[in-house]
Amino acid sequence: MxxxxxxxxxxxxxxxxxxxxxxxxxxxxxxxxxxxxxxxxxxxxxxxxxxxNLGSTTPFESYRRVANGIYVDAFVRSFLYGFVTTVVTLALAYMLSYFLAFSTERVRTAMILIIVPLWIAYIVRYFGILLFLSPAGPLADLTGFETDLLFTTPAVIIGLANVYLPFAVLPIYNSLNAIDEELVNASRVLGAGKWRTITKVIFPLSLPGLVAAGLIVFILAAGSFLGPAVLGGPNQTMIANVIAQAFLDNFNIQFASALAIVYTVLLVGLLLVFNTLFDLQEVLGNI
Known part of the structure; x- marks a missing residue:
């Protein structure tokens, strides 16, 4: 050896x-x-x-069809689920990252527990959540009554937040861990309490990691396919599911391509708006 x-x-x-x-x-x-x-x-x-589809008699028919109400609803639902998932995930990730950065010495063990799920296939993790939320699953055993969470919007949000939580913890923890302890100690010496130190010192300095985490989670969640496919029902269909159905089930390549182009344009447009609020180049450079 x-x-x-x-x-x-x-x-x-x-x-x-x-x-x-x-x-x-x-x-x-x-x-x-x-x-x-x-x-x-x-x-x-x-x-x-x-x-x-310029070779046909109706070259822009796919884009006209995209404007149909059911497809507009899928776009809106995708970005709405992405936003809600991002808010939930960032809240959980910030609390966990703060604990790792300031309240425990077993950071390596905790990081292993956070990173290990990334080695497990998404489909396995989603089916694990499906089993956990099922009427005969562990959640029902713990609470004593059957839950109706499966195939609802909360189930999709829970699944997405669970799967993408590690992607948020890593950049947030990196920002929190980079904060100079002297700044925190100086705030407390000057009379600021724990909550005031968090809001006036720690949170502003950790903002680059929070913004980067939010960007990553939103992009991943808004384009998720497995989350709504496994945990949602017909009313939770997102745009990735619609594109897959158009291409794989209906073999309509032109319409699937139009949906993908429109989704990409909308996503890039949202990122440009986001960039006007937060200078992404500066934020990502400070992580």
Missing amino acids: SVQRGGLGRVTHIIGEGLEGRIANRHLALFGLGFVGLFFVLPILLLIPESL
């Missing part, structure tokens, strides 16, 4: 020496931009001519 590790170490050392001075930061940036451009920007650009 030691021989294998030594051989691997020598290979790594040789590769490192060979690449030293040849790879600059701009090369890494170009690699990242190229990856995003190839697997994100290009596929979206390919959807545009597909959605227009």
Whole structure:
């Protein structure tokens, strides 16, 4: 075993020496931009001519159909669920992150418990929540009565918040952990109580992590497919479910492409509005 590790170490050392001075930061940036451009920007650009269907007699029919009430409701529901999930998740994540940063010394153990769920497939976690909320599940055993949460909006919100909680804890904890203890101690020495120290010192300094966490959770939650598919009913259908149904069930590529383009434009528009309220470049740079 030691021989294998030594051989691997020598290979790594040789590769490192060979690449030293040849790879600059701009090369890494170009690699990242190229990856995003190839697997994100290009596929979206390919959807545009597909959605227009210019070779047919009704090239913009898919976009006219998107304006139908049921599809507008799916867009509104997606962004509304994304917003509510973000608020719930940030509240839970901030309390948990504050506890980790200021109230416990077992940070490593707690972080392992937070990160381990990320290794479990989403579908398994959603079905675990489905079992927990079922009328014959653990929640019913604990409360003593059958719950009617399954296939409702609260069930979808609970599922989304549970799944995306780790994505919020990590940036918030990073911001809280970066706060200089001297600032907190100075606030208390000057007579501020615990609550005033939190609201006037800790919370403003942790705002970059909170904003970054909110951005991540909102994007993930608003575009969720499995959450409403497993925990929701027909009245909880989100836009990702509608796109999947249009493409996989109805084989209507043009309409699915139009839905995806409209969703992307709306999401980018919301992010631009968000950027006017919070300078995302500055916020993400301060994490």
